[in-house]
Amino acid sequence: MDDVIQTFTKTLAPYVSENFLKDFTQSLYMPRIRGARLQRFEIETAEKPLGNQQIPIYAMEKLPTLPDELTTWLQNQVPWCKDGFYLPEEVKIGQTLVHQTGCFYVQEPSAMGVVEVLQPKPGEWILDLCAAPGGKSTAIGKKLHGSGWLVANEIHPERVTVLAENLERCGVQATVTQSDPSILAAAWPEIFDAILVDAPCSGEGMFRKSAEARQEWNPELPAKCAERQKNILHEAVKLLKPGGRLVYSTCTLNPIENEWMIDWLLKHFPLRLLPINNLPNWSLGLDIPGIHPDIVKHVRRCWPHLLAGEGHFIALLEKVAPSQTTSFNHSIKKSPQREKTKSNPKDSTHLWLDFLNETWQASIPDEWRFPIQQGNVLFSQSPLPKPLVPVKTLRPGLALAHLREGKLIPHQALASGAHPSAFAKSLDLPGQEALAYLRGEAMAISTNQRGYLLLTWLDTVPLGFAKAVPGRLNNLYPKGLRRVLNS
Numbered sequence: 001m002d003d004v005i006q007t008f009t010k011t012l013a014p015y016v017s018e019n020f021l022k023d024f025t026q027s028l029y030m031p032r033i034r035g036a037r038l039q040r041f042e043i044e045t046a047e048k049p050l051g052n053q054q055i056p057i058y059a060m061e062k063l064p065t066l067p068d069e070l071t072t073w074l075q076n077q078v079p080w081c082k083d084g085f086y087l088p089e090e091v092k093i094g095q096t097l098v099h100q101t102g103c104f105y106v107q108e109p110s111a112m113g114v115v116e117v118l119q120p121k122p123g124e125w126i127l128d129l130c131a132a133p134g135g136k137s138t139a140i141g142k143k144l145h146g147s148g149w150l151v152a153n154e155i156h157p158e159r160v161t162v163l164a165e166n167l168e169r170c171g172v173q174a175t176v177t178q179s180d181p182s183i184l185a186a187a188w189p190e191i192f193d194a195i196l197v198d199a200p201c202s203g204e205g206m207f208r209k210s211a212e213a214r215q216e217w218n219p220e221l222p223a224k225c226a227e228r229q230k231n232i233l234h235e236a237v238k239l240l241k242p243g244g245r246l247v248y249s250t251c252t253l254n255p256i257e258n259e260w261m262i263d264w265l266l267k268h269f270p271l272r273l274l275p276i277n278n279l280p281n282w283s284l285g286l287d288i289p290g291i292h293p294d295i296v297k298h299v300r301r302c303w304p305h306l307l308a309g310e311g312h313f314i315a316l317l318e319k320v321a322p323s324q325t326t327s328f329n330h331s332i333k334k335s336p337q338r339e340k341t342k343s344n345p346k347d348s349t350h351l352w353l354d355f356l357n358e359t360w361q362a363s364i365p366d367e368w369r370f371p372i373q374q375g376n377v378l379f380s381q382s383p384l385p386k387p388l389v390p391v392k393t394l395r396p397g398l399a400l401a402h403l404r405e406g407k408l409i410p411h412q413a414l415a416s417g418a419h420p421s422a423f424a425k426s427l428d429l430p431g432q433e434a435l436a437y438l439r440g441e442a443m444a445i446s447t448n449q450r451g452y453l454l455l456t457w458l459d460t461v462p463l464g465f466a467k468a469v470p471g472r473l474n475n476l477y478p479k480g481l482r483r484v485l486n487s
């Protein structure tokens with residue numbers, strides 16, 4: 001560890017004072033900082049427009065206030081993220097009911113700053129280009145409140161599966177793609193209101209958190225990573241609408257992947273840098289000869305010896321030039337073009353609508369009326385235009401149901417991503433029974449209700465579906481997700 005840290009810290013010596021470097025180096029031997037972000041609750045209830053009495057459709061549309069039972073998890077708030085909390089080292093949140101049900105996402109605190117800077121707004125179309133495992137995508141989904149659309153992309157096949165699972169666990173609907181950014185740029189030019197490039201990087205900011213990051217580092221790595229980042233950013237600009245926002249972030253601290261990358265972006269693309277005002281106590285950029293003072297002033301760095309967070313870099317840009325090509329203005333279109341997919345046999349749509357008639361009490365959103373069938377799963381339609389070239393898509397939208405031997409079984413993603421109050425039939429379980437359900441146990445619970453029920457915990461947290469038959473509930477929690485949890 002010493003060798004890597006010494007070689008790396010020496011590379012920063014030309015830009016910072018001796019004392020700064022000494023304090024920074026010492027901080028790399030201190031314990032890492034951990035955090036969790038609240039996903040299924042609001043710290044305080046967001047104000048809702050008066051008179052909107054409709055039953056919400058999506059879980060993120062209307063979130064309940066954090067119940068007292070859960071406040072013990074959350075003691076110290078992260079100053080730059082209302083939903084973020086520091087976790088003491090000894091707290092193991094991963095094997096708990098709150099984590100399994102997507103109430104929290106375990107996230108390093110400085111990483112929480114990125115989506116605060118992106119500031120997704122309901123109604124916007126957002127692309128998270130390097131999205132796995134999903135820390136920022138889940139936060140974006142929360143801020144969209146079930147309106148607008150998220151495309152979460154990840155190039156690596158194994159990591160994209162984890163991304164899709166995390167989005168589903170956290171109740172976020174999205175299109176999940178596994179694509180090179182150049183394919184996405186050819187498929188959907190200039191359609192996104194905001195794009196996040198949370199770039200693959202040399203990971204120097206993660207040195208004290210991850211032995212792997214230290215082992216993989218070598219002095220040539222930052223320049224290699226910078227080449228890959230340029231390729232990704234080049235495509236990101238093509239995907240962004242004029243006037244759209246681009247957030248570039250890394251968890252590394254060298255200037256090649258950070259200030260110099262912003263300098264390169266501003267010199268090559270119609271972008272302007274915007275100030276970042278909502279990251280209290282974060283540092284300015286490195287003051288390097290050749291770097292414009294506005295870059296130093298506008299970008300932000302998290303140094304682990306100055307803040308309670310690991311090393312991070314964030315910049316916010318806006319696309320300024322009018323486009324050469326016709327840009328796609330989705331805000332004009334009142335209702336997106338719905339595909340009546342050929343691959344979707346008529347009877348599967350009927351089965352799905354029958355299921356809704358029996359179990360659903362909110363209005364049926366347009367995007368659910370003609371689901372897309374991929375394999376044996378039905379998905380909601382996304383509002384995106386048909387891609388101009390084929391895109392490898394793991395999840396076109398929210399997974400609604402499985403089709404098995406002519407029968408329809410509701411999907412776990414529907415239980416997690418739809419609003420619990422929209423189901424006509426549901427049953428709330430106390431903690432111990434909720435844990436038994438998540439272990440996959442058969443449940444000797446009698447209820448007058450029959451057929452598919454949504455099971456909840458604390459009246460607000462969806463657990464999954466069960467089928468009520470006389471004298472018991474058949475447990476439909478997916479086998480692959482069943483866990484023995486501590487509490």
Ligand SMILES: C[S@@+](CC[C@H](N)C(=O)[O-])C[C@H]1O[C@@H](n2cnc3c(N)ncnc32)[C@H](O)[C@@H]1O
Nearest residue numbers: 129130131132133134135136155156198199200
């Ligand atoms: C820093 S991580 C992203 C972390 C993620 N945003 C989160 O918050 O959980 C960078 C990701 O970019 C992916 N990646 C690597 N090369 C890529 C490329 N050429 N295009 C898109 N993504 C790439 C990596 O597999 C990795 O998952």
